[in-house]
Amino acid sequence: MKSFSSEIESNHLVEVNWADRWQVYQRLKELDIPCTCTANQPLKVEIGSPMTAVQLWSVIQRLTASRQDQILTLECCWKIANNSSNF
Template identity: 40%
Template sequence: MYKFTSPDTIVSQVAKIDRSDRWSVHRRLQELNISCWCPQDGTLWVEIDRCIDAVLLRSTVQQFTSTRYELTDWLERCWSTQVLSTTNN
């Protein structure tokens, strides 16, 4: 049985990934210090403790589920996005 690191975390099953890619995603999430586990049934479970964990999970899953076109389109949109400052200079 998995013991959660904090009672305030969100635990989610990642279902959109092919079973063959789950171990690669699992390994990458561990490299990013995000708590995750794969039970014997082949599912992937992730413990989201902070907002950055959710962003990193999305990014990692996107690498395995998106087409090359979708990934390049996303990258081009990120490059062209202008960040507006809300602070007074």
């Protein structure tokens, strides 16, 4: 059986709209997340930590989620941040 750490260190193919793939790749490179994007091939991302997985999710959400969904997510984050500062 593989350990969790060995599973998250492997490369993963990421299904991204071909039109958005280059933007996702560029943003991941800016975040220093190891990835490759070659012609006519899927985007490959090395997910080495839970933080990397969240960053990948965030980058993809930014391009694919509706404006309303992004607003709701941001409002939820603000509420959580405000509630945690009251403790």
